Amino acid sequence: MTGRDRPLPYRTVALLLIALFALAGSQGRPALAAPLIADLSNHLIAITTGFAGTDVLMFGATDGPGDIIVTVRGPLTDVSVRRKERVAGIWVNRDSLTFGLVPSFYAVASSRPVEELLTPELLQRQQVGESNLALIRPEAKPTKVEEFRQALLRVKEEQGLYSPTLGKVSFLGNQLFRTELRFPSNVPIGSYLVEVMLIRDGKLVSAQTTPLVISKTGVGAEIFQFAHTQSLAYGISAVLAALLLGWFAYLIFRKI
């Protein structure tokens, strides 16, 4: 049950609605009250036993020409970055630095390369691009912090949770836009924020934030929940189950 299974009806209906909206607007005065309206085809991604990643469609309309930047940020956590060193022939984790407010997932899509749209200061303020993420940096030598920060981004990219390439936002005409947001199978659960920005002449004209929830469902989710919220009861159940299973095995095989 993912976006991949049934995106088409959603997508068509949504696009049609927006198209109608825009058409109505183009005949008289601008129909859009806000300069920017955007939404997702799906606000809840359910991770089930067979989850293999999914696409979510982001679509919207602007009140005139301009460019769009979309950022997706997963739940924020503290992350330790560890570096292995060879000690007496064995690879051992030695140095470690902890960064704060690290998005567990991060992706950017835009209609043109972001450097052409906004000044470096604005990119940084809006946290557009991996290197502009507002991480809380640990206190250490700046060169070391920078080295570990680069490593953090690289590992996240290897895990497929940060995307080094820019996603494509495409315009239909000059008011309707859409983009596919790709979520891999190992996407972390939690509350995501999808931020859409309308840029015109190097200025941020309007921005809108849409929430997206990714959660586990089914038996696996319940077991995980049980283990983490009532860990004592979980442990007791695990032991009891093992005792019973062992006893049954004895009874069955004694007869054979």
Add this chain to the structure above:
Amino acid sequence: MQIYLPIAEMSLDIFLLLALGTGVGFLSGMFGVGGGFLLTPLLILIGVPPAVAVATQANQVVASSVSGVLGHWRRDNVDFKMGFVLLIGGFVGSTAGVALFGLLRRLGQIDLVIGLLYVVLLGLIGALMMIESLGSILRRRHRAVAPRKLHQHIWLHGLPFKMRFRKSRLYISALLPLVVGFFVGIVSALMGVGGAFILVPAMIYILGMPTMVVVGTSLFQIIFVAANVTLLQSVQNQTVDVVLALVLTVGGVVGAQIGSRVVAKLPADQIRVLLAALVLVVGAVLAWELVATPESIYSIALVGEPR
């Protein structure tokens, strides 16, 4: 067919897991070892996070020990008094072991410690088994039989707090089984094994127990130590995966029953050579993982819950 393991947060082939459980259970039925010392590293090799493999294995050990001890109990081969004394040491040891496990995990060194312990112990046990089994093959060829005492008296047996263990026909200091139980408890918590492969030699050579009651008694105490480890790992580290444990146990008990029936029909010392070779190979693979240059020298770990 893939099965999603909710605590390990990954999918694995259910038939691969069943085959692993059956294969290791088969060996354990043949050789009377728990099999955990082979299964845990195999799980790590197929990608299960070491912390989950270790904690889950403890849960699986509970089930396999129960089915084993019931059989020994029926044949009256369990020294409960000795078992309880070992158990007290085992409880303290395993509690300390799980705390140590959590500490090492926070320090980011748990994978290294598990890896090192396995390499050292697999290497040692593999080598000892190899020497012992090759020796017995040679002895059989040469027909040299050395007379042996029931058990040797060494200085350890002169310690205070003496206790009588009727079933084991022993009168020794209670400190000995307490200390032995303590160390096996620590190893059990850190490595996710029952510890039979350490406990059994210790009971024979340090405590001087008769071989008849050793296996049943060691299984008896391992049930409780492994149950304690499972409980503590669940509470402190949330790393026990019941789905994984269930699949492995089903394979394991079936394999153990087949193994114990097959072993009667095969030349034991030659098979011990093969097992020794297998143990050494697993140890060597794990040793290679420790010394080979990793693909990336950086790794990341989440700290605390998402905000």
